[in-house]
Amino acid sequence: MAGTPAYTVLAQAQWPGVDLLVCREDIRQRTLWSIEQPRHTVIVHLGGTMRELDTEIDGAGSTHAPPSPGDIWLVPAERRYASQARGQVITYAELRLSPLADVDLGNESRMPLDELMPRLGHRDEFLHYSVARLGRLSQNADDLSLMMAERLQLLLRQHLYDGYRLPVAPRPEAGSLSPQAARRLCDHIEDCLDQRITLADLAALAGMNVHQLLIAFRRNFGTTPAQYILAQRLRRARWHLLNGNADIADIAFDCGFASHSHLSAAFKRDTGITPRQFRDGLRMRADY
Structure with missing residues (x-):
C-alpha cells in the first residue's frame, strides 16, 4: 500500500507467487494509498480506528464508509485502487498474489489465480482470521510455525480460487456494468x-x-x-x-x-x- 512512510512492518513473508506484509501505520493526518500492479492484492483491516475512508477500485465502484476490523478489499491485478483515510494508528495486512500462483485441484490438475473479482469493504471471516494467523506465524522462526504458514497460504489460495474467481463471461445480451x-x-x-x-x-x-x-x-x-x-x-x-x-x-x-x-x-x-x-x-x- 503506497502512502506515507509513518508505518512499521510487523511481519512479512514470501512463498512462490505469494507475499505477505503486516503493518502498523499512523493515519492521524490524511493518508493517501494507491495500488496498480500486476499482482492481486488482498487488504485486511486488522485493528485501529478509521474515522474516514474513501476508496475506489476501477470498474467496481466506490465506498465511503470507514471499516471495522476484518473488513477486506480485493484489488485484482492491473486494476487501479485509490483510497484516502484518516483516523488513529491502524494495523492491516496485504496478501499479494501473482496471477500465475496456482491451486491444486486434484487429479494432477492445477489452475492459476488468473482472474479474481474485486471487493470493497467485504466480510469473509475465514480470510480475515487466516491472514491474521499467517501474519502471527510469520513472526516465528521455528520449523513448525514455518510449516503451518506454508500450509495456510496454500489454503488461502484455494479459498480465493473457490470464492473469488471472475464468473464466466455473460451472454452478449446480458451485458455488464460500466x-x-x-x-x-x-x-x-x-x-x-x-x-x-x-x-x-x-x-x-x-x-x-x-x-x-x-x-x-x-x-x-x-x-x-x-x-x-x-x-x-x-x-x-x-x-x-x-x-x-x-x-x-x-x-x-x-x-x-x-x-x-x-x-x-x-x-x-x-x-x-x-x-x-x-x-x-x-x-x-x-x-x-
Whole structure:
C-alpha cells in the first residue's frame, strides 16, 4: 500500500507467487494509498480506528464508509485502487498474489489465480482470521510455525480460487456494468442504507431492466443486490457498535433494519454472535 512512510512492518513473508506484509501505520493526518500492479492484492483491516475512508477500485465502484476490523478489499491485478483515510494508528495486512500462483485441484490438475473479482469493504471471516494467523506465524522462526504458514497460504489460495474467481463471461445480451454505473450504484446504496431500496431504482440507475441488472450486478460484485445491501448495512452497524455508545435499537434504524431484533438476527447469522457481544468483545481485543 503506497502512502506515507509513518508505518512499521510487523511481519512479512514470501512463498512462490505469494507475499505477505503486516503493518502498523499512523493515519492521524490524511493518508493517501494507491495500488496498480500486476499482482492481486488482498487488504485486511486488522485493528485501529478509521474515522474516514474513501476508496475506489476501477470498474467496481466506490465506498465511503470507514471499516471495522476484518473488513477486506480485493484489488485484482492491473486494476487501479485509490483510497484516502484518516483516523488513529491502524494495523492491516496485504496478501499479494501473482496471477500465475496456482491451486491444486486434484487429479494432477492445477489452475492459476488468473482472474479474481474485486471487493470493497467485504466480510469473509475465514480470510480475515487466516491472514491474521499467517501474519502471527510469520513472526516465528521455528520449523513448525514455518510449516503451518506454508500450509495456510496454500489454503488461502484455494479459498480465493473457490470464492473469488471472475464468473464466466455473460451472454452478449446480458451485458455488464460500466465503471460509471457501478459507481452510481455503490454511491446510491451507501447514501440510502437507512431507506427502502428497490430493484427498480437500481435498474434505472444502471440503465437496465431488472433482469439485466441482476445478471450484471452478480458479475461485477459477485453477489445479488439484496446480499450486497445487507452486507453494507451490517458493515455500517459494526462500525457504529465499535466506535460509539448509541443504543443498538437506534443503530438498527440508522442502518436500515426494521428493529433491534431484525439487526440482531441478521448480525448473528452473519457472525455467529449478537451485536452486543461483538461490541463488548472486539473493544477488548487486539490482533497485534
